[in-house]
Amino acid sequence: xxxxxxxxxxxLGAPLVVLEDVNKHFGDxxxxxxxxxxxxxxxxxxxxxxxGSGKSTLCRTINRLESYESGRITIHGDELxxxxxxxxxxxxxxxMVFQSFNLFSHKTILExxxxxxxKVRKKKSAEAKARAMELLKRVGVDHQAxxxxxxxxxxxxxxxxxxxxxxxxxxVMLFDEPTSALDPxxxxxxxxxxxxxxxxxxxxxxxxxxxxxxxxxxxxxxxMSDGAIVEENTPEEFFTNPQSHRAKDFLGKILTH
Amino acid sequence: xxxxxxxxxVFDAFWTxxxxxxxxxxFSLLLGTVVAIMRLSPVGFLRWLGGSYVTLIRNTPLTxxxxxxxxxxxxxxxxxxxxxxxxxxxxxxxxxxxVIGLSVYHAAFVCEALRSGVNTIPVGQAEASRSLGLTxxxxxxxxxxxxxxxxxxxxxxxxLIALTKNTTVAVAIGVxxxxxxxxxxxxxxxxxMLLNFLLIAIGFVILTLxxxxxxSWLASRLAVKR
Numbered sequence: 001x002x003x004x005x006x007x008x009x010x011x012l013g014a015p016l017v018v019l020e021d022v023n024k025h026f027g028d029x030x031x032x033x034x035x036x037x038x039x040x041x042x043x044x045x046x047x048x049x050x051x052g053s054g055k056s057t058l059c060r061t062i063n064r065l066e067s068y069e070s071g072r073i074t075i076h077g078d079e080l081x082x083x084x085x086x087x088x089x090x091x092x093x094x095x096m097v098f099q100s101f102n103l104f105s106h107k108t109i110l111e112x113x114x115x116x117x118x119k120v121r122k123k124k125s126a127e128a129k130a131r132a133m134e135l136l137k138r139v140g141v142d143h144q145a146x147x148x149x150x151x152x153x154x155x156x157x158x159x160x161x162x163x164x165x166x167x168x169x170x171x172v173m174l175f176d177e178p179t180s181a182l183d184p185x186x187x188x189x190x191x192x193x194x195x196x197x198x199x200x201x202x203x204x205x206x207x208x209x210x211x212x213x214x215x216x217x218x219x220x221x222x223x224m225s226d227g228a229i230v231e232e233n234t235p236e237e238f239f240t241n242p243q244s245h246r247a248k249d250f251l252g253k254i255l256t257h
Numbered sequence: 258x259x260x261x262x263x264x265x266x267v268f269d270a271f272w273t274x275x276x277x278x279x280x281x282x283x284f285s286l287l288l289g290t291v292v293a294i295m296r297l298s299p300v301g302f303l304r305w306l307g308g309s310y311v312t313l314i315r316n317t318p319l320t321x322x323x324x325x326x327x328x329x330x331x332x333x334x335x336x337x338x339x340x341x342x343x344x345x346x347x348x349x350x351x352x353x354x355x356v357i358g359l360s361v362y363h364a365a366f367v368c369e370a371l372r373s374g375v376n377t378i379p380v381g382q383a384e385a386s387r388s389l390g391l392t393x394x395x396x397x398x399x400x401x402x403x404x405x406x407x408x409x410x411x412x413x414x415x416x417l418i419a420l421t422k423n424t425t426v427a428v429a430i431g432v433x434x435x436x437x438x439x440x441x442x443x444x445x446x447x448x449x450m451l452l453n454f455l456l457i458a459i460g461f462v463i464l465t466l467x468x469x470x471x472x473s474w475l476a477s478r479l480a481v482k483r
Binding site: 063065083084085088089090091092093094095096098100101102103104105106115116119120148150151161164165168 | 299379381382384385386387388389390391392395399400403404407481482483
């Protein structure tokens with residue numbers, strides 16, 4: 001990263017992503033209930049919670065892959081546009097890593113990483129390629145650049161997906177359960193890249209079930225249940241001394257194994 | 258048999274069939290893609306328009322559309338896609354009107370073939386393109402349509418085969434293609450009736466068989482590996 005932001009823990013930057021009273025329904029199901037969340041520059045926020053608690057939906061509303069009915073979401077103080085070119089422009093600054101990687105199947109690894117910079121940022125092909133190779137090297141898949149996504153392992157594909165997002169020089173990165181579709185032996189190679197990214201000062205919102213990552217890399221843990229933020233705290237406090245009954249219950253179920 | 262071919266200009270007739278097929282394939286592919294894009298668009302009115310086009314055209318007999326092109330489009334509305342100064346005015350006119358009718362008709366099937374291709378694409382592909390900041394048009398052009406065409410090769414090939422055979426309907430407005438030759442053969446050489454039919458049938462098999470083989474080959478070669 002060319003970024004020279006302060007490392008986490010050394011004080012918070014300005015508010016970057018702000019959600020105010022965000023509400024969303026899927027039919028009768030109230031999936032997001034009055035969500036208020038502020039993520040500061042350089043901060044790493046890990047969102048955890050049981051399945052169906054709305055954490056993925058929360059992540060997807062931040063770049064409006066999901067719409068919401070009421071409330072406000074701002075990034076750098078600008079409210080999310082609801083559609084069109086303005087929304088596309090905003091999304092270009094918000095990186096997103098999906099559970100199912102979603103690399104473009106008909107494009108090579110290199111083309112996957114250069115598409116955004118060339119088509120959206122209007123960079124020259126040579127410049128985009130050089131930067132892409134640099135990023136692929138950083139995530140350790142540069143020797144696979146000419147292959148197609150289906151020829152790579154899940155872990156490699158996810159690392160490429162991270163490089164693809166980074167190529168856009170995003171101001172914030174969203175991770176929607178990035179390791180949930182991976183075989184166990186590939187989870188760490190992805191988490192390592194994410195940890196390294198967190199250390200470099202990237203602002204990150206990470207929905208995950210990886211408690212080890214939350215402890216190691218998060219500045220703050222947000223616990224969601226039934227569409228609401230129930231508790232938020234430092235990882236240390238949250239894991240050792242959860243306040244709410246639901247958080248205790250959730251941690252009891254996953255940490256006893 | 259050679260005598261029949263010679264007497265009724267069977268080669269010329271099939272050449273016209275081939276030209277009808279190629280021009281109509283080109284225009285129906287273009288028009289069908291446009292209609293498919295309308296049906297995929299985020300604009301409700303365009304979706305409705307595309308859907309209505311497919312519903313109306315797909316459920317109308319081709320003969321009706323071709324005859325309408327001649328009697329309605331040209332006869333009633335005076336749309337004349339050929340020059341009166343040309344010595345081949347009538348031939349050009351009927352040929353082009355037939356191309357219009359065939360293109361309009363098969364565009365509906367091309368659209369549906371493409372939509373079936375789009376359905377082979379996981380929704381995450383569009384989400385990834387949107388999350389990178391690609392606009393709807395860019396996502397369509399660089400992510401969705403290239404994969405949709407590859408996924409639609411087999412149904413597009415089927416449409417092309419159907420189109421090749423459906424050019425015979427152009428005989429209804431006097432285009433001198435294969436079915437036109439057959440009509441003359443039936444009229445003037447009823448003594449070799451079976452041979453007449455066989456000859457034209459073989460001609461079509463020769464035209465369509467490679468299409469089928471080529472599409473199967475292309476479909477497996479260009480398949481998007483997931």
